[in-house]
Amino acid sequence: MQFEPVAPVRAYERIVEQIEEAVVSGLLKPGDRLPGERELMTQFGVGRSTVREALRVLQAAELVRSRPGDPRGPEVLAASPVALQRSMHRLARAEHVGLGELVQFRMVLDGSAHLLAAHLRTAADLSALDEALAAMSTAAGYAEFSRADVSFHETVARASRNQLLVVSGEVVRGVVLELIEDKLSHARDQSTLMRTWLRHHEQVRDAIRAGDGESAARLARQALYDNYAEYVPQEQRAMLTPLLTS
Missing domain, CATH: 1.20.120.530 (GntR ligand-binding domain-like)
Incomplete structure (x- = not known):
């Protein structure tokens, strides 16, 4: 039996997984707001660039919407086709x-x-x-x-x-x-x-x-x-x- 090498999981991917799970489970509902960037850095124990990369992925997947300068944090979006x-x-x-x-x-x-x-x-x-x-x-x-x-x-x-x-x-x-x-x-x-x-x-x-x-x-x-x-x-x-x- 020969296994294939595995790719290391990046920190931003773990952030994406946790937020996706919170949305799927209903802990986060459409219209809810994620914490601000600084609070996310503290909760996940990562740097600013890691949080921003996770948010970029979540926005690309249309799970959240983030507006520059909005102090309320990224908004959770309703499921969309x-x-x-x-x-x-x-x-x-x-x-x-x-x-x-x-x-x-x-x-x-x-x-x-x-x-x-x-x-x-x-x-x-x-x-x-x-x-x-x-x-x-x-x-x-x-x-x-x-x-x-x-x-x-x-x-x-x-x-x-x-x-x-x-x-x-x-x-x-x-x-x-x-x-x-x-x-x-x-x-x-x-x-x-x-x-x-x-x-x-x-x-x-x-x-x-x-x-x-x-x-x-x-x-x-x-x-x-x-x-x-x-x-x-x-x-x-x-x-x-x-x-x-x-």
Whole structure:
């Protein structure tokens, strides 16, 4: 058995770990303030440069926000999908992650969200879906139509009552949004395409209203396949087809 050499842990990394743990455990909540720089130096027993490096890492991870000259100390931030969004964009550009995997992941997420929404939706959720559909049907152009479309999908995600599905779905939609815009911008008849999407959303709304989760999930996965499969390399499309029958 041959072990690999280990890298020494730097002091600022230990500071980051402790503050992250305090946030995750709830000891530090959004809006709370960390002690000032001098107090952090005293509590952790380190120098100013070490504290500043730890704060730089925490700010880059969007766990805290520090304003120069603010005497109140760095502010703990609420969880945000921004960092996950950036990571997903990097994955989308990486050679080892193909577009087929991204589309497949969205089919899994959206299918699950639609299934749960059909069983857990409230009257307010159904009203919000109706409002989004009304906005889509009267949209003056693609930009307005797209905003209503996003609102529809966000409502479905919230109706799943699962915050992880909400955040993950938002991130993946953002990664592939360019594909929607590209498809519409190159469509010969944008009005026809938007009417097709509107009918699909109406079918989804009806399935969710009827509590038919399997139909809602199937419609969601099929629509994603129909919209994105043409962008996926031929050799990766086999990754998507099993989700059309599940």
